Amino acid sequence: MLTDLKVKVGPQFYRYHVGAIDFVPELLQEFSAKHVLIVHGQISFEKAKPFLSFLEHSAYSFDFLQYTGECSYYGADRIAEVVKEKKIDFIIGVGGGKLTDLVGYASHTLNVNFGVIPTLASNCAPWTPLSVMYKESGESEGKSEHFLRQASFFITDPKLVIDAPVNYFVAGLADTIAKWYESDAILQQEHLKNEPFLQLAGYTSTLCKDAILKDSVKAIKDMEAGEVTEEFIHLSEIVFAVAGLVGGLGDKYARNAIAHAMHDGMSKYIPESHDFLHGEKVAYGIFYQLAVEKKWDQIEALLPFYQELCLPMSLKQMKITPDETAIDQIVNFVDSKEKVHLLPIPITVKLLKESIFELEDYINNR
Structure with missing residues (x-):
């Protein structure tokens, strides 16, 4: 317990x-x-x-x-x-x-x-x-x-x-789908699998992910047309309400991990990243976390979704070129976050730094 x-x-x-x-x-x-x-x-x-x-x-x-x-x-x-x-x-x-x-x-x-x-x-x-x-x-x-x-x-x-800028909604969808990618590996650990509130957090994150992958394109088109449809209501509610239940029920075990830590590190040490919305930086952070975890198959599976929603997948795509000092500051910052180390892999500064360049090579050489 x-x-x-x-x-x-x-x-x-x-x-x-x-x-x-x-x-x-x-x-x-x-x-x-x-x-x-x-x-x-x-x-x-x-x-x-x-x-x-x-x-x-x-x-x-x-x-x-x-x-x-x-x-x-x-x-x-x-x-x-x-x-x-x-x-x-x-x-x-x-x-x-x-x-x-x-x-x-x-x-x-x-x-x-x-x-x-x-x-x-x-x-x-x-x-x-x-x-x-x-x-x-x-x-x-x-x-x-x-x-x-x-x-x-x-x-x-x-x-x-529905009258808000569409790019904020798209960023919200990315921020929300991160709930599953950041929490699933943590929640699947044997010593956490039978905790009732963590189970609820896991179910909720899966609900968010599945609905977003299924209905995002339709909901975005509806928003662009100004049509309050079932898909738009459903996904907007998932973004600003249901998604909050994941961390609310799961606390530090389901709140965020590397994707959000990367967002915070970029926002702190790369001034030009301020041109991007929270969810856009988190979207890149999801790919970065998957690179750290060496889950290239999951990156492949997400690529069509990212391409359809025009979400950033690499620093080069974002036209961000941090120098060595900024990269070192970011990876040390990510490493300092307790929730990052709840993932069931040994996290080191060396792994975190190498993964930035591995992701760049993987995306930019496709």
Whole structure:
């Protein structure tokens, strides 16, 4: 029996369908909210406004704060200033992954309840009680803040989500399929196979992978056409909600491994990687992890999916040329991550470095 497993399932209340956002006043009443701070982006908030009829509700007062675009400690301090000055008792984040991460972290530090209204499906940030931290420059801090406070609610509308940029959804699909590739080898180890919550995490990651491989092309075409279809609703829900259950149920054994560590390392040590979305860097990270594991057959199996979704498979394809110093910094960073060493192979800095070049040769010489 594991004694270090921390199960944090997700928001206290979840709803995703046309008209769902109209139920926000009921939830504000449930949490005795009176003075609400809306933290938002810019373009996404303009698109969201027609869905936010609760802002006209006379039972609540609303203040507004536009975030800087990063989930940073500076951003959390800005929220804290408004919360204290305006005597805010509830925070709602309206926006994408970095914004919901920021609101979750700030609410944790302030001991204030919060809810999220995602405007796009690009990752599971709205679901998970952790925040990936960045500097205001866009450089990764190289760490995540984990906390116990769950969102009071996660509510959004597919008619709002479908109006987001398609490349964010594609990146979200890549970020989500990583859940299986990062966790499966860990969860299949004999000493973990009979743990009930880890079994649930494994089933959930398989559900995510199978649905994405089956329906992604259709869901992307539907999004491009602005059609709210069953496939789009199903996969967007998997990206920003169901995927969060994998790490929520499996904790460190199913949260992330080399693919996400590579993302963080690139974000920290390669400035030009900031031009790529989180899920795009994770997509490259999946191939990199498979190269470390020498699972070339799985890379072959994924190639048609990557090619159809135009996902990055190599540094050369991304037009990123890190020097030797940056490569050494990245592999040492990846090696420093505990979850990387949960994989059932001996991970060394030498293996991690060699695998970068092996993957480049494999992809670029096809």
